[in-house]
Amino acid sequence: MAKKVMLIGAGGVAGVAAAKMAQNPDVFGELLIASRTKARCDAIKADVEKRPWFAAKGVTTKISTAQIDAMDVPRLTALIKEFKPDLVMNIALPYQDLAIMDACLAAGVSYLDTANYEPPEEAHFEYSWQWAYREMFEKAGLTAILGCGFDPGVTQVFSAYAQKHYFDEIHTLDILDCNGGDHGYPFATNFNPEINIREVSAKGSYWVANREPELPPDVDEFDEHGVKVEYKKAFDKGWWVETAPMAIKREYVFDEVGKKDMYLLHHEELESLGCNLKGISRIRFFMTFGQSYLTHLKCLENVGMTRIDPVDFKGQKIVPIEFLKALLPDPATLGPRTKGKTNIGCIFEGVKDGKPVSYYVYNVCDHQECYAEVGSQAISYTTGVPAMIGAKMFLEGKWTENGVHTCEEFNPDPFMEELNRQGLPWKENFNPVKVP
Numbered sequence: 001m002a003k004k005v006m007l008i009g010a011g012g013v014a015g016v017a018a019a020k021m022a023q024n025p026d027v028f029g030e031l032l033i034a035s036r037t038k039a040r041c042d043a044i045k046a047d048v049e050k051r052p053w054f055a056a057k058g059v060t061t062k063i064s065t066a067q068i069d070a071m072d073v074p075r076l077t078a079l080i081k082e083f084k085p086d087l088v089m090n091i092a093l094p095y096q097d098l099a100i101m102d103a104c105l106a107a108g109v110s111y112l113d114t115a116n117y118e119p120p121e122e123a124h125f126e127y128s129w130q131w132a133y134r135e136m137f138e139k140a141g142l143t144a145i146l147g148c149g150f151d152p153g154v155t156q157v158f159s160a161y162a163q164k165h166y167f168d169e170i171h172t173l174d175i176l177d178c179n180g181g182d183h184g185y186p187f188a189t190n191f192n193p194e195i196n197i198r199e200v201s202a203k204g205s206y207w208v209a210n211r212e213p214e215l216p217p218d219v220d221e222f223d224e225h226g227v228k229v230e231y232k233k234a235f236d237k238g239w240w241v242e243t244a245p246m247a248i249k250r251e252y253v254f255d256e257v258g259k260k261d262m263y264l265l266h267h268e269e270l271e272s273l274g275c276n277l278k279g280i281s282r283i284r285f286f287m288t289f290g291q292s293y294l295t296h297l298k299c300l301e302n303v304g305m306t307r308i309d310p311v312d313f314k315g316q317k318i319v320p321i322e323f324l325k326a327l328l329p330d331p332a333t334l335g336p337r338t339k340g341k342t343n344i345g346c347i348f349e350g351v352k353d354g355k356p357v358s359y360y361v362y363n364v365c366d367h368q369e370c371y372a373e374v375g376s377q378a379i380s381y382t383t384g385v386p387a388m389i390g391a392k393m394f395l396e397g398k399w400t401e402n403g404v405h406t407c408e409e410f411n412p413d414p415f416m417e418e419l420n421r422q423g424l425p426w427k428e429n430f431n432p433v434k435v436p
């Protein structure tokens, strides 16, 4: 039976999620798109309803729109109670995660998001804030699905799939996120500029189960990459090995994209995968960046434009990174200009029946094909499609364990089938080139 979903946010990713829900009207009977700027919700509704596939199945998703500031918990709770959705999807920003989880608890509705909570005043993200809601969601008989985009999201589904079908133990995991697309601008970000720049200008880090023997505090520590590091205890299990930003660079030849430089970054799913993969000892995350992006970013950093603290300007306080966001191209407008492909996947090494196994599973997505289908570039597409699939899993009763969960905690098989059906097919390689 078709269900009701409330989608919060009306940016690039929300637009794709809405379009993909409307392609599955048998599951998504009614959709309320609610965001800070109602005009953007109306624009998504109008765009979706004019697509050739909209009425192709004979049934359509009934779409309505509303204005909401998701930080206003009482108003948001009232809106949820009025619409009575089966699921609330937060595809606004990570800053709103906790407010929306509070409103979901107050209204008695389950929750899904695509990025973990990050306080606006601190460029740092981790699961602890949302994991603190576990008992509340369990007691309320509700489900919260965290980080259901591509990375986080599909990377964790890939991990659960690898663990279930190919390994007794996974020892190392490298997540490789390659964007071979070109939008023709000297500098633009493919998703929310503020969140993107905060992520890539932060210190690099990767996760290890055990730390090297501790050295005296006045002695510099170097890791297996020959890079100066600091160890920090992870919240639940293992250690973060922290490096200077972009300190670890590797070159990799990506299927259907070619050779790219990639850099080690901190990423949220490393923390939950460290807790949930059996036998895991190290998890790294690499993302590709072009030279033009890095040169611009360095310059912006050097002049203080990426600062997240307020500064005085003509008698008023402004946050430089917020001002910078206003100047940069809106990621939702990059679709028509972006050409090329993304390739995102996971390389696992471990053992099965006592024998060593290597396994690489990845998706290749074409920017222009995404634009032709739903009017967006591939970064929003590769995030919005998994968000819709996660919602579908919940609404079909396949991912419904009560409590607060990350994507590797659910059965990966039905999600993997949906990736192939809904526009993100995956490929496997049992002899991948390893990342040194």
Ligand code: NDP
Residues within 6 Å of the ligand: 008, 009, 010, 011, 012, 013, 014, 034, 035, 036, 037, 040, 068, 069, 070, 071, 091, 092, 093, 094, 096, 114, 115, 147, 148, 149, 150, 151, 152, 153, 190, 191, 192, 193, 195, 331, 332, 379, 382, 383
């Ligand atoms: P955009 O900046 O394009 O859109 C964000 C939307 O949220 C805007 O419509 C904005 O409203 C709305 N919003 C912001 N604050 C509020 C608020 N207080 N109340 C209601 N609505 C609000 O972002 P993207 O679409 O690029 O990204 C969406 C999310 O997806 C982000 O959390 C991002 O981190 C995540 N993401 C996850 C990825 C993954 O693989 N897991 C990859 C890429 C993104 P307004 O229009 O008024 O500005």
